[in-house]
Amino acid sequence: xxxxxxxxxxxxxxxxxxxxxxxxxxxxxxxxxxxxxxxxxxxxxxxxxxxxxxxxxxxxxxxxxxxxxxxxxxxxxxxxxxxxxxxxxxxxxxxxxxxxxxxxxxxxxxxxxxxxxxxxxxxxxxxxxxxxxxxxxxxxxxxxxxxxxxxxxxxxxxxxxxxxxxxxxxxxxxxxxxxxxxxxxxxxxxxxxxxxxxxxxxxxxxxxxxxxxxxxxxxxxxxxxxxxxxxxxxxxxxxxxxxxxxxxxxxxxxxxxxxxxxxxxxxxxxxxxxxxxxxxxxxxxxxxxxxxxxxxxxxxxxxxxxxxxxxxxxxxxxxxxxxxxxxxxxxxxxxxxxxxxxxxxxxxxxxxxx
Amino acid sequence: xxxxxxxxxxxxxxxxxxxxxxxxxxxxxxxxxxxxxxxxxxxxxxxxxxxxxxxxxxxxxxxxxxxxxxxxxxxxxxxxxxxxxxxxxxxxxxxxxxxxxxxxxxxxxxxxxxxxxxxxxxxxxxxxxxxxxxxxxxxxxxxxxxxxxxxxxxxxxxxxxxxxxxxxxxxxxxxxxxxxxxxxxxxxxxxxxxxxxxxxxxxxxxxxxxxxxxxxxxxxxxxxxxxxxxxxxxxxxxxxxxxxxxxxxxxxxxxxxxxxxxxxxxxxxxxxxxxx
Numbered sequence: 001x002x003x004x005x006x007x008x009x010x011x012x013x014x015x016x017x018x019x020x021x022x023x024x025x026x027x028x029x030x031x032x033x034x035x036x037x038x039x040x041x042x043x044x045x046x047x048x049x050x051x052x053x054x055x056x057x058x059x060x061x062x063x064x065x066x067x068x069x070x071x072x073x074x075x076x077x078x079x080x081x082x083x084x085x086x087x088x089x090x091x092x093x094x095x096x097x098x099x100x101x102x103x104x105x106x107x108x109x110x111x112x113x114x115x116x117x118x119x120x121x122x123x124x125x126x127x128x129x130x131x132x133x134x135x136x137x138x139x140x141x142x143x144x145x146x147x148x149x150x151x152x153x154x155x156x157x158x159x160x161x162x163x164x165x166x167x168x169x170x171x172x173x174x175x176x177x178x179x180x181x182x183x184x185x186x187x188x189x190x191x192x193x194x195x196x197x198x199x200x201x202x203x204x205x206x207x208x209x210x211x212x213x214x215x216x217x218x219x220x221x222x223x224x225x226x227x228x229x230x231x232x233x234x235x236x237x238x239x240x241x242x243x244x245x246x247x248x249x250x251x252x253x254x255x256x257x258x259x260x261x262x263x264x265x266x267x268x269x270x271x272x273x274x275x276x277x278x279x280x281x282x283x284x285x286x287x288x289x290x291x292x293x294x295x296x297x298x299x300x301x302x303x304x305x306x307x308x309x310x311x312x313x314x315x316x317x318x319x320x321x322x323x324x325x326x327x328x329x330x331x332x333x334x335x336x337x338x339x340x341x342x343x344x345x346x347x348x349x350x351x352x353x354x
Numbered sequence: 355x356x357x358x359x360x361x362x363x364x365x366x367x368x369x370x371x372x373x374x375x376x377x378x379x380x381x382x383x384x385x386x387x388x389x390x391x392x393x394x395x396x397x398x399x400x401x402x403x404x405x406x407x408x409x410x411x412x413x414x415x416x417x418x419x420x421x422x423x424x425x426x427x428x429x430x431x432x433x434x435x436x437x438x439x440x441x442x443x444x445x446x447x448x449x450x451x452x453x454x455x456x457x458x459x460x461x462x463x464x465x466x467x468x469x470x471x472x473x474x475x476x477x478x479x480x481x482x483x484x485x486x487x488x489x490x491x492x493x494x495x496x497x498x499x500x501x502x503x504x505x506x507x508x509x510x511x512x513x514x515x516x517x518x519x520x521x522x523x524x525x526x527x528x529x530x531x532x533x534x535x536x537x538x539x540x541x542x543x544x545x546x547x548x549x550x551x552x553x554x555x556x557x558x559x560x561x562x563x564x565x566x567x568x569x570x571x572x573x574x575x576x577x578x579x580x581x582x583x584x585x586x587x588x589x590x591x592x593x594x595x596x597x598x599x600x601x602x603x604x605x606x607x608x609x610x611x612x613x614x615x616x617x618x619x620x621x622x623x624x625x626x627x628x629x630x
Contacts, residue, residue, distance in 0.1 A: 078528065078529075
């Protein structure tokens, strides 16, 4: 188990910058998830840690050792790829044993390690098969097995569940979490799926445009997104956002939109007339009571609850309710945006502290 | 139902016609080779001679220089195939996997070599090979053939490497292999079909090459069999029977070679198309 230290890491392809001065530290045994939309640099960062790409600047330490100039094989890491990258001409057992063979581990020990990993992942009946004779979920498991037989200092996961169907993904997600609890190994996990990030991570790193947007526990990011990007990226259905202006009629701070006003409990340290972006999560919108009127545009029952698309003048909002409110399309309903649930973002998109 | 049957009948009929068309010259080659001289002209266009004999074969094998030409061809084609395949595997891998300075220029130059007629090159090539002492040698032919076949073979190999996901070598390198180890133990075994196809292609190209073999090597001891075939044409007559017998014999190694590699070949030619 190794801690990983990333200091001022940047990466350019030619003149195109992909990562800007990233600083991160991953504690030994921690499960860190890098999340962001495609092209945000999360996979590049993982590949830099693995040694599959060369740094343009900064340094990376694994277990206290500077690895900048070490080849992948000397970094004591294992990686699970999105495409699994199983060796097609080798059996499942050989795939798992390959890294140990390269290290000239005695055959008896290899057999023991492969059996142990196979047992953990339920792969025993498949050991003699070639990868092409396996289903997607089984291949994924073999890829995991190949990583764990080595007992590496850290695991790197590059969107390992993206090629699976939804149900299997959910299942494997739980298995990965269980496995991490059992092995306690440092893990860095790249995904574009915010649910995966939320459910798996000890800490999430939200990346966008090659910069770290926020680092924190999953609930930190959910409850106190540092900026508009994180607010919009984490959560499904996504956070509602609409523009508003800060006004102080009679000295009382109020958010004003063309169609409604919300009195604020506390006065943000901003001049009157500042343009703000207001965010509120769909589940925090109170449907059926309150001072604000909206029209129901569309109703999406999810089984678990109901998503209601609402229009308030020019503003479109999504409300989510676990109840099954009797709404009908086109009807006008009253609703409330509880002020304690609002997220305020300044003109530069960063959060205004509560 | 009837339409369907008709469709398939026509379908197979057309295929049969095509196969007949493609293979008929080979059949004629064999037929003439087996026809004794005295029947060759009298029974001209009969599909099968009234009496078949192996006399042309025994003459060609025992009393002509053909075994020598044959041996020369084997050496030249085998060595060319080996060299060009080794070279093009390495180049193809580099083109497929690495970014480096001047890559597009290199590719452009390699393409250019494939663009003009070989005839233009014969004189300069000859001038180059004379001072090197490579005229009238098998080595000279091997060098020339390798140079001419390597570019196309490189493109061929590159496409085979392109079809193999990069993650496989990355996984191997993380598992503990060096780049070369990942290449030789993971990528190479998976490219075997491609290598076989490339080797086959180069072998056939070298085996049937006439122009350079004729111009660069004028003495019999360094002639390959396509040149040898010409020796059956004399000023006043053409010995068709012996020529055809030699031709049939010349087909044998090419056929054997393809038989050997065909199980890779079929896979290789379709690998790019169906890779999931």
